[in-house]
Amino acid sequence: MSDRTPAQALFWRLFVINGLVFAAGTLVLAVSPATVSSPILLTEVPVLTVGLALILAANALLLRTSLAPLDALATLMQRVDLLRTGDRMADSGNSDLTHLIHTFNAMLDRLEAERSASSAHALAAQEGERQRIARELHDEIGQSLTVVLLGLKRAVDRAPDDLRPELHAAQETVRASLDEVRQVARRLRPGVLEDLGLHSAMSSLSSDFSQVSGISVTREVDADLPALGADAELVLYRIAQESLTNVARHAHATRVELSLTADPGAVTLRIRDNGRGCVRQDGAGIRGMRERALLIHARLTIDSPPGGGTEVRLVIPNTVERSR
Template sequence: MTVLAGKHPQGSPRGSPRARRGARSPASALFWRLFLINGLVFAAGLTVLALSPATVSSPVLLTELPILAVGLAVMLGANAVLLRTSLAPLGALTALMERVDLLRSRDRIAHSGSGDLGTLIATFNAMLDRLEAERSASAAHALAAQEAERQRIARELHDEIGQSLTVVLLALKRTVDRAPHDLRAELHTVAETVRASLDEVRQVARRLRPGVLEDLGLISAMNALASDFSGSSGVPVTRLLDARLPQLSGDTELVIYRIAQESLTNIARHARASHVELSLRAEPDTEPDTVVLRVTDDGRGGPIHDGAGIRGMRERAMLIGADLTIDRAPSQGTEVRLSVPLVPAPIAERRE
């Protein structure tokens, strides 16, 4: 079960004449708009001065200076208002450039499609759409390769190293039966060491390739994941797993499982928690209907830093159109929340 990217979005070639004309048109339109605004302001000011009874002597009299100052202030004020109105979308565009993150939720600038900057904003939004699609496709290919490599390593651990350790363990058992009495204790110790190594190899193989997910389904896989976590870390896990989940695709189940697995791994490594809650429920009252995964701990919490593990979780969530948030829990510790809409993902597709 692997996650693969869909087709790359098609568009005009970067160096095509159409693309070059599209790149020049917003700047050209902005230039002419500013030129016309300034021309309109100065023409209006000139008309008002020409039709008003105010006159200007040569040299300028002191009594005429206030009239000139008021006229200049009115023209500058009108020019400032018109320019600020025309250039207001640039402020929103700058703010979006500063906060945009291709792994976060879609963030775009709303525009009416009219005005000189409408084309610029529409082009920028289209660029973000294209970058997100390309990032999703690249991440999907990388994660697909990662899953394939995990499955290969898991098979080798199970079929080669696991079988070899099993053969060694059986040989040790036969040797113990024929060994002198004074050597049996040492051979028993060696056999237990080999048995423990075999168990560790099997656990690593299960973590790399969740066979229970394919064989028994998501709920059984989540229960096994919680049991393995409690067994290795000693931290109890409260499980709130809805057995009546709606039908989910193989990709969606794999993403939910991997994000839960990474969350529990982070808790074991960093949280110093004494209790964990693992919840997976359907929320049909939302729009659209969603399945929500929550992993909450009562550990030390603290600032959330997007390391390699968290960014990998965000990339997986992006592949199925899910929303991933990592924040402080209501009481203390950290809460990981994955909200999966029950709609087909636009980018990911499954290959058996």
């Protein structure tokens, strides 16, 4: 590869193109019968005008062809998104701009790798914080509420009849608060995923969602899913959890379809609702889902198909590393 910089290469290309055009124009004038008098005659003006027009047209055509990759490069710069990987510019064979194209593609590779690494650290820290909070909710607040519940039970047993209804009401309030704390702890730390596996975790997630939101969930999970790594299973669970949360908050749906199927080349998670189909592509939740998908080199698509509703599809290729 030449040691010239892209600016130097572009300068010399323009210089050579203009030189060739002017040399060709000079050669045509030299071998043609056209002559120019001094002063210029009116009959010679059209000849000069046509010659100048041809030179300018040839120069414009050559320059446009030579600089066309720059337009494609500018278009790619405008649409590039590090959360949607693989968008690269193909080498057009223009030797002077090949270095610029390769440098830009290498920059995108480096930025995507750095973004993936930083996202992995951030999400790992987030999962660690979730586990810590879930432990504290379960071990500290949960146990404290349990002690309060037992104390209320003893108080009810010894209380006079006229106070028992109020103590029973307080008892039910504490019991409901304890259930809510346990539900929050389960959402923060999917213990069922670690203890019973992905199939049971998806079933539990769907059941909890239906119970809390009142939205019916039709579930289809293949019984013979291939063995996925712990990271891939956690990404699947979190994306399903975030998708169902979005349905409950924004979709105004009455029915959700959740499927997790194994194809010959991939494992596919699909969640579709029958709501109003409003998709916030720039929402923090969706961006988090895209970042999680990138961690395991999966492809995430979110759209509103005809007939309303929203469909979330996560495709995990079988090339994803499976490790425990």
